[in-house]
Amino acid sequence: MQTNVRTLTLAAFGALAGTVALAAAPRAADAQWYQSPAFDARPIHFGISGGLAVPTGSFANDFNTGWNVGGNVAVPLGYKSPVWIQADFNYAQFGASNSFLNTYGATNGYEAMASGTLNLVVNLVQSYGRRPAPITPYLIGGGGFYSRYVQLTNYTLSGCDPYFGCGFYGSNYTYQSRTETVGGWDAGAGVRFVMRPVRLFIEARYNSAITDRTTGFIPISVGVEW
DSSP states (O other): OHHHHHHHHHHHHHHHHHHHHHHHHHHHHHHHHHHSOOGGGOSOEEEEEEEEEEEETTHHHHBOOEEEEEEEEEEESSTTOSEEEEEEEEEEEEEBOHHHHHHHTOSEEEEEEEEEEEEEEEESSOOOSSSOOSEEEEEEEEEEEEEEEEEEEEEEEOSOBTTTBSOOOSEEEEEEEEEEEEEEEEEEEEEEEEETTEEEEEEEEEEEEOSSSOEEEEEEEEEEEO
């Protein structure tokens, strides 16, 4: 009987200790979070994103809406500065339109665009004190390099072409591709939302790559920053 009482007592103390530990864990995590710098006070930010990529102008006649993924690293110009310098790395891919394939007798094709740009970010709302601004609209713009890759399969090409250049006349080709790396620029806007411990953002940014035929497109992205 004494052994049973002692066992039950130890079990009760164990359950109580476990309950206290579980109750204290979230508070300890919260305390650790609040001790870290607030989002606006951090010396560096990282972000990842993805979404649609919408072609514009003459580029939209040749290729369909595609997709994009990207990442960024941003450094504020000072403590809680609303102005950031941000490096962006993005990749977008577009499928060839039916009219473009029919023009060259191709059966399949796509374009891929990889880019690295350096941008200026201006946050239009900045939080002060410990309470963050729930919504922060911002402007972004800059420039850098764009590497365009175009591929078509099973086509007949005549004369000069803005995607493949000159030198392919009246011949059937199983496969043809070309990579062109040029300069370009981008400009757009977005909105950042508080979602502790990160920030959710939605952004649309026009990109213009100065290729043989200007490649213009708008990535519409959703992502997170921390």
